[in-house]
Amino acid sequence: MTIHYEITKKDFVNFNLYYIENSNTQRKNYLSVRILIPLVFSVLLFIMGTILFNQPVIYWTIISMGIFGLWFLYFPKQYHNLIAKEAEKKLSKGSFKNMLGEKNMHIDEVAITITGDKQNEKVKVEDIETIEQYKDMIIIYYSDKQVIIVPTRSLSWEEIRIVSILK
Numbered sequence: 001m002t003i004h005y006e007i008t009k010k011d012f013v014n015f016n017l018y019y020i021e022n023s024n025t026q027r028k029n030y031l032s033v034r035i036l037i038p039l040v041f042s043v044l045l046f047i048m049g050t051i052l053f054n055q056p057v058i059y060w061t062i063i064s065m066g067i068f069g070l071w072f073l074y075f076p077k078q079y080h081n082l083i084a085k086e087a088e089k090k091l092s093k094g095s096f097k098n099m100l101g102e103k104n105m106h107i108d109e110v111a112i113t114i115t116g117d118k119q120n121e122k123v124k125v126e127d128i129e130t131i132e133q134y135k136d137m138i139i140i141y142y143s144d145k146q147v148i149i150v151p152t153r154s155l156s157w158e159e160i161r162i163v164s165i166l167k
Helices: 009-022 024-052 057-093 157-164
Strands: 002-007 101-107 111-116 120-124 130-133 137-141 147-151
Touching (some): 009 057, 009 137, 024 057, 101 157
Antiparallel strands (some): 002 101
């Protein structure tokens, strides 16, 4: 079976976002930046305000909690924008240009062959480690740093089903 699809910049950015959201190390890093840094900053602000400036505790409690709450609420959107910007920067440098463009995926019992403008890749079905399906793409991991991104926007139900059950 042969499947024709196109990978756009938006698909590459979405792949990076999905990867970072599901990576254990990135998740730990994200939680520490989202909770630990504002917590430490809020405590320092509280201590400076109450001890150093000798002002009321309730005043600095409200300010510290307000800053922590604002950071906690607005950080996910900022982090999302930062990741998207970094992915676009990777693309503009040219290191991932061969991932974009029109691709043909030929699937048989033994291997998956991907052909594109600057890419010709063959992956054995037995080498596939995991397949993750999202609402707009299917990601096939066949090594630690090697993936096949298949956007589902132009695929039929049958093609989506076949790609998602390859392993």
